[in-house]
Every structure is written in C-alpha cells, then in structure tokens.
Amino acid sequence: MSRYTPPEQSKAGQVFDIVVVVVAIFVALWLPLKLGLAGAAKSIDALDAKTWEALGQNPTMAAIWEKLGYTPETAHDVIQNRFHYVIDWPTLIIMAAVLIGYFVFLFRASDREYRDVINEKFDDK
Amino acid sequence: MTTTVLEPAIHGDRVSLLRVLGPAHVWALGVGIVLVGEFTGWNFSADKGGALAALIVCWIVGLLYTSVAMIDSEVTSTVAAAGGQYAQAKHIVGPLMAFNVALFLVFAYTMLEVSDAILLGDTIVAKAGVEGLTHNSFIAATIVVLAWLNYRGVLMTLNVNFVITAIAYISIVILFFSVSPWTQGAVLKLNELVTPGNALPYGWIGVIAAFQFGIWYYLGIEGTTQAAEEVRSPARSLPYGTMAGMITLLIAAAMTWYVCASLMPWEYLGITYYPLWDAGKLTGSPLLENLLFIATLLAALASANGCINDAARAWFSLGRDRYLPSWFSAVHPKYRTPYRSILFLLPIALAFAFIADLNQAITFSILSGVLQYTFMSINIMMFRKKWPLGTIRRGYTHPFHPLPAIVLFCLCVVTFFAIFLGFGSQLIAMTIFYFLISLWFHFYRYKFVRRGDQFTMPWPKPQGY
Numbered sequence: 001m002s003r004y005t006p007p008e009q010s011k012a013g014q015v016f017d018i019v020v021v022v023v024a025i026f027v028a029l030w031l032p033l034k035l036g037l038a039g040a041a042k043s044i045d046a047l048d049a050k051t052w053e054a055l056g057q058n059p060t061m062a063a064i065w066e067k068l069g070y071t072p073e074t075a076h077d078v079i080q081n082r083f084h085y086v087i088d089w090p091t092l093i094i095m096a097a098v099l100i101g102y103f104v105f106l107f108r109a110s111d112r113e114y115r116d117v118i119n120e121k122f123d124d125k
Numbered sequence: 126m127t128t129t130v131l132e133p134a135i136h137g138d139r140v141s142l143l144r145v146l147g148p149a150h151v152w153a154l155g156v157g158i159v160l161v162g163e164f165t166g167w168n169f170s171a172d173k174g175g176a177l178a179a180l181i182v183c184w185i186v187g188l189l190y191t192s193v194a195m196i197d198s199e200v201t202s203t204v205a206a207a208g209g210q211y212a213q214a215k216h217i218v219g220p221l222m223a224f225n226v227a228l229f230l231v232f233a234y235t236m237l238e239v240s241d242a243i244l245l246g247d248t249i250v251a252k253a254g255v256e257g258l259t260h261n262s263f264i265a266a267t268i269v270v271l272a273w274l275n276y277r278g279v280l281m282t283l284n285v286n287f288v289i290t291a292i293a294y295i296s297i298v299i300l301f302f303s304v305s306p307w308t309q310g311a312v313l314k315l316n317e318l319v320t321p322g323n324a325l326p327y328g329w330i331g332v333i334a335a336f337q338f339g340i341w342y343y344l345g346i347e348g349t350t351q352a353a354e355e356v357r358s359p360a361r362s363l364p365y366g367t368m369a370g371m372i373t374l375l376i377a378a379a380m381t382w383y384v385c386a387s388l389m390p391w392e393y394l395g396i397t398y399y400p401l402w403d404a405g406k407l408t409g410s411p412l413l414e415n416l417l418f419i420a421t422l423l424a425a426l427a428s429a430n431g432c433i434n435d436a437a438r439a440w441f442s443l444g445r446d447r448y449l450p451s452w453f454s455a456v457h458p459k460y461r462t463p464y465r466s467i468l469f470l471l472p473i474a475l476a477f478a479f480i481a482d483l484n485q486a487i488t489f490s491i492l493s494g495v496l497q498y499t500f501m502s503i504n505i506m507m508f509r510k511k512w513p514l515g516t517i518r519r520g521y522t523h524p525f526h527p528l529p530a531i532v533l534f535c536l537c538v539v540t541f542f543a544i545f546l547g548f549g550s551q552l553i554a555m556t557i558f559y560f561l562i563s564l565w566f567h568f569y570r571y572k573f574v575r576r577g578d579q580f581t582m583p584w585p586k587p588q589g590y
Contacts, residue, residue: 029232031554032554106225109567113221116576
C-alpha cells in the first residue's frame with residue numbers, strides 16, 4: 001500500500017479549526033444551561049403544619065437541624081423539596097437511540113480508519 | 126520564546142516530556158483528583174435516593190471503578206503513552222474513537238476542575254461569612270495559579286499534589302477516629318438518622334437515580350494513565366499506583382459515608398456543598414471543624430491541579446498526532462510541559478466556572494466519564510481479541526476476564542439511565558455534540574493525519590487484520 005502523505009495545513013486553517021472546536025465545546029456545554037435543560041425536576045410538596053413532627057423529623061434529627069441553624073419553617077423547603085421520578089418513555093427511547101447510534105457510528109468509522117493505519121504500518125515492513 | 130513542536134509520536138532527540146515520576150506520584154495524581162469527591166459531590170446521591178442509597182451506590186460504583194482500575198492497569202501497562210485512554214483507543218479501536226476519548230478526557234477533567242474551583246470559592250465565602258463577598262475572585266485565582274504551577278513543571282506539580290492529598294486524606298481518618306466510630310449514641314447517631322422509614326425515601330428507583338452522583342466517589346482515578354510518558358517505570362508504577370489509589374478511595378468513601386450519615390439528616394446531607402466540613406462542625410470540636418475546612422480546600426486544590434495536568438496532556442496528544450492543529454503539541458523548552466495546551470484550556474475552565482453551578486459542572490464531568498467507561502469495557506474485549514495473552518508483553522494481566530468488562534458495561538448502562546432521570550436532555554445534547562464533532566473529524570480533519578505513524582507500539586499485526 002502506498003504511504004499516505006497528508007496535506008500541510010496553513011496557519012489560517014489551523015486557527016479556523018481551533019475556533020470550530022471551541023465554538024462546538026461552548027455550544028454543547030453552554031446551550032443546555034442557557035435553555036434551562038440542565039437540572040433535575042424537583043418541587044416542593046408543601047405542608048400546612050410546619051412542625052418537626054409533620055416534617056417527619058424525630059427529636060435527634062430536629063436537634064441537628066437546629067444546630068445547623070434551621071427552624072421548622074426554614075427547613076420546610078429543604079425537607080419537602082423532592083424528586084418526582086417519572087419515566088418519560090419517548091425521551092428515554094430517543095436517548096437510547098442517540099447513544100446506540102453514536103457508538104455504532106464511532107466503532108464502524110474507527111474500524112475503517114484503523115484498517116488504513118494497520119495496512120500502512122505493517123505493509124511497509 | 127523558543128518552542129518546539131513534536132511530530133506525531135516521534136520523540137527521538139526532540140524535546141519530550143520528562144520521565145521523573147514514581148508510584149507515589151501516580152497515587153497522588155489519581156487520589157488527588159478523586160478525593161475531593163468525598164468532600165463534596167457524593168452526597169448529592171443521598172438527595173437523589175436517600176442515605177442508604179448513597180451507601181449502596183458507594184459499594185456498587187466502587188465495583189464499577191475496581192473494574193475500571195483492573196482493565197486500565199492491564200491496557201496502560203502495555204500501552205504506556207501520554208494521553209492514557211486516548212493512546213489505548215488509537216492502538217486498539219481506531220483514530221476516530223481515540224479523538225472522542227481524548228475529548229471525553231478533556232471535558233471530564235476540565236469540568237471537574239471547574240467544580241473544584243467553585244467548591245473552593247464557595248467554601249471560603251461560607252467560612253468568611255462576609256456579606257457581599259462572592260466566590261468569583263477565589264475561583265479565578267485558583268484556576269490561574271494552578272495553571273501556572275502546571276506550566277512550570279510536572280514534578281513540582283505532583284509533589285505538591287502528594288503533600289496536599291495526604292493531608293486531606295489524613296483529615297478524614299482523624300475525623301473518623303475522633304467520633305468513636307465503634308460506639309453509637311455518643312457522637313454518631315446512625316440508628317436515629319437512618320431509619321427503616323427514611324432509608325430509601327424514593328424506593329429502588331431512587332437507588333438507581335443515585336448512581337449519577339455515586340460516580341463522584343471515584344471519578345478520575347483512571348487519570349493515573351495520563352502520566353504514562355512521565356513515569357520512570359510505567360509497567361510497574363501505573364498498575365501499582367492505580368490499584369493502591371482505588372483501595373485508598375474505597376476506604377475513604379466508606380468512612381465518609383458512615384460519619385456523615387451518622388451526623389446529619391439525609392435531607393440536609395443531600396444538599397450541602399460541604400458534607401465533611403459540616404460533619405466537623407457537628408462534632409462540636411473547633412479543631413475538627415477547622416481541620417475539615419482546610420482539608421476541603423486542599424482536596425479541591427489537589428483535584429483541580431491533577432485535572433489541569435490530565436486535560437492538558439490529552440489535548441497535547443491530540444495536537445501531537447495532528448488530530449487537532451499541531452500547534453498544541455509544543456513542549457516548553459525549559460519546563461518540558463505541554464504549555465500551550467495548558468494555556469488554551471485555561472479560559473475555557475474560567476468561562477464555565479462562572480456560568481455553571483456546582484452540580485451542573487459535576488454532571489458535565491460525569492457524563493463524559495461514563496461515556497469513557499463504556500468505551501473501556503468494549504476496548505478491553507477488543508484488546509484481548511486482537512492480541513490474545515502471550516502474543517505481546519503485558520506489564521500486568523487482570524484476572525477474571527471478561528467479567529470486569531461485563532460488569533463495567535452493565536453498570537454504565539444503569540448510570541446512563543440514572544442520568545436520564547435528572548439530566549436526560551443534557552446527555553442527549555452532549556452525545557449529539559460528540560456525534561457532530563466526530564463527523565467533522567472523520568470527513569474533514571482526518572485528512573491531516575499521517576496514517577501508519579499513529580501506531581507506535583512494537584507489537585505484531587492485530588489478529589483479524
């Protein structure tokens with residue numbers, strides 16, 4: 001197999017590639033934050049009676065909350081702020097499809113490139 | 126300033142990284158990156174599933190990372206090159222996978238560095254208790270000073286890491302023995318804080334959800350492999366340092382859970398940014414409180430320090446192989462560090478430290494970490510298939526193959542589901558990013574890469590090719 005000689009990249013081309021990568025990184029990480037997509041769904045299950053008993057805290061727990069500077073009123077929003085786990089099947093299926101598709105592409109495209117590497121490396125000998 | 130750009134994998138008489146590190150440095154790099162997870166982050170798993178869920182995932186995720194350490198030790202002791210898992214992927218799977226793995230590493234470590242800096246800033250602000258004081262200046266100072274330290278040399282960087290990691294670790298041990306762990310009721314009140322009624326407040330779905338932050342107990346231990354080109358004896362130092370680091374962390378994680386779950390209600394444990402510092406406060410001892418405050422800062426510093434080291438080496442490797450512009454592959458002529466990569470990643474870390482909050486930054490890091498572990502489980506299967514035992518010299522051969530790979534893969538699937546329960550949209554967005562950047566690499570960037578030069582190991586042709 002003939003040895004592949006890559007083209008020389010100009011300085012402008014190198015700068016352009018760096019910009020592409022940086023922009024891609026920022027879009028991938030920053031966009032979900034900007035669109036409010038990041039973060040789990042929690043909501044406060046409000047109680048009328050704000051006492052340690054109503055909040056499900058025994059005397060030991062209540063004493064520790066107080067040592068940490070909380071009262072039943074201020075601890076209410078911490079204790080009652082709960083996750084509500086709901087499996088959203090369409091999103092789960094999309095996520096699984098995206099992940100599987102990504103890995104399948106990754107391994108298949110890598111294998112094509114890898115065969116070139118192996119052929120050039122070992123056919124030279 | 127004179128600089129030298131390395132050609133792909135040709136070290137020869139050009140400036141290269143220095144081989145100055147021993148097993149203690151490898152331990153310091155791995156444990157230094159990870160130990161901050163005991164000081165913050167792991168406890169968010171209590172928020173997601175309760176105190177008992179945090180313990181269950183501590184053990185199960187410990188199993189995941191034991192598999193990671195076993196697999197990594199075998200492959201890295203055989204493929205000893207800067208970039209760690211990147212170099213492994215390049216030799217075993219192919220260039221596109223290597224490109225992706227390097228990005229996983231850079232994202233995981235840069236976002237971990239961001240989390241560390243936020244933790245450090247928030248901890249100082251909380252201690253100072255001064256109205257109007259924000260964490261911004263502390264975050265900026267942390268990232269810039271540590272980048273400078275990394276710029277100046279790897280030996281000094283990891284010597285510093287060894288000392289501060291050891292102090293932070295010893296503080297956990299001191300806290301553990303100071304609260305009479307063998308006696309319940311005096312200081313520790315586990316039976317009264319973790320009861321049958323609140324141990325698993327969300328049931329088993331909460332345990333699965335807790336996997337997301339359970340990863341934080343150990344995330345980054347695989348970073349030991351980044352030092353492969355800078356250790357004096359990779360075949361001995363890397364497996365030894367990595368496995369010793371994993372044992373150290375399993376002990377620290379168990380002690381941390383036991384003390385924290387015995388000192389504070391799970392609802393508070395799940396939201397605090399400083400579980401160990403809070404534990405120190407709740408003992409009523411000013412000495413322990415101050416010790417744990419200092420240890421939290423040191424753990425954050427050690428982790429950020431190691432992360433800058435690792436992310437820069439992964440980025441450097443991409444430049445050296447022309448996967449990215451070769452400008453990044455410059456080694457500093459005096460300090461022998463990948464200084465351009467260090468400087469390039471600095472503003473990215475700073476930017477995200479100011480726009481993300483702590484658990485978002487942690488999640489970014491975890492996402493890239495889990496993608497990488499998924500790759501590792503498949504990578505070891507391909508490694509054993511392409512070069513069966515006896516065909517090449519391995520520094521270390523991990524036992525029970527393929528069991529660790531299967532366990533690792535299954536636990537990664539569970540963790541993806543756990544991430545879906547809280548950050549599914551983020552996972553989809555990041556995967557789409559990796560997919561698009563992979564298309565860019567495969568169809569455009571790869572034309573600049575020399576084909577045969579990428580395979581640098583003195584191995585026979587892989588079976589099946």
